[in-house]
Amino acid sequence: SGVSVGIFDDVEDLLAAVQGYVDDGYVRIKLKIEPGADIDHVAAVRDLIGPDTPLQVDxxxxxxxxxxxHLARxxxxxxxLIEQPLPEEDIVGHARLAAEVETPICLDESLVSAAGTADAIELGACEIANIKPGRVGGYLEAIRIHDLCVQRDIPVWCGGMVETGIGRAANAALAALPGFTLPGDISASxxxxxxxxxxxxxxxxxxxxxxPTxxxxxxxxxxxxxDSVTTSTTTISF
Structure with missing residues (x-):
């Protein structure tokens, strides 16, 4: 499992947070980036964790x-990978970036169905896929996207959406499918x-x-x- 680290104004604070996650045992670090908080931040983290710890950006x-x-730097x-650099509807733009940048382009928000994922792959916009069941409409569609990516030789990994233990268990089962070859974002509860x-x-x-088995x-x-956090209940009878 990997972990996602947010944007910090201070690089030293960022490094302290990353070191904490490394100490917790996470095997891959994902950094959130934006203009003005990208190249220097990534350089500092790579220097901290060394060349052998997988690192990606979102x-x-x-x-x-x-x-x-700029992103080619x-x-x-x-x-x-570089995850979702452009707005979700800009599939053509992602294809153009993929041709300019050596680091693989991964789509996240752009992927909402198996059909849309197939189009993105066909255009060269999706070199890696982040599959989030909650984003694509459930686990059946998530499996369809996984199967498609396996057929097209596109690596996939499982993203998280702050699930409780219910969703985390299902995501762990999903991420055990053979196409999920990169560490996902199934962090500790x-x-x-x-x-x-x-x-x-x-x-x-x-x-x-x-x-889970x-x-x-x-x-x-x-x-x-x-029961302690339930505010109301509704009973539906058939």
Whole structure:
């Protein structure tokens, strides 16, 4: 499992946060970037973690088509990928960037269906795919995108959307499919929640997540915790 690190105004604060995640055992670092907080930040983190720890960046649509030469400066840092540099609808722009930048271009927000993913791959805009079940409409569509990417030889990884233990268990199962060849963002539950609503929440042990193997969804609801935070209930009878 990898971890996603937000944008820091101070590089020293960024390095302290990254070192903490490395100490926690995460095997891949993802940095959020934007203009003015990219090249120097990536350089500092690469220097901190060394050449052997996988590093990638996520732009969250912060750049423009004309930023190809600037983003190409990231090539020297041996990144796994640059995630979603342009707005989600700009598939052609991503294809153009992919031709200018050696680091693989990964799509995130642009991918909302298997059909759209196929078009992006065909245009050369998607060299790596981030599959988020919540973004694509569920796990069936996520599996369709996975199968398509396997057929097209496109590496995939599983992104996170701040799920509780319910969604994290399902994401861990999804990420165990053979096409998921890059570390995903299935971080420990404690990173976001002081108390999860499942009895055995996701943990990071030695940089890895254990895929649930029990029957059903792979978790049990902690009913006492759930009751303590429930504000109302509705019963639907058939």
């Amino acid at each position: 732009a969250n649509t912060a750049y423009r088509r004309t930023d190809g030469q 990231l090539d020297e840092f041996d990144l796994l 404690t990173r976001f929640y002081a108390q999860d609503i499942v009895t055995d929440p996701i943990q990071i042990i030695g940089g890895h997540v254990t895929v 029990v029957a059903g969804m792979g978790f049990d609801i902690d009913l006492d915790v759930l």
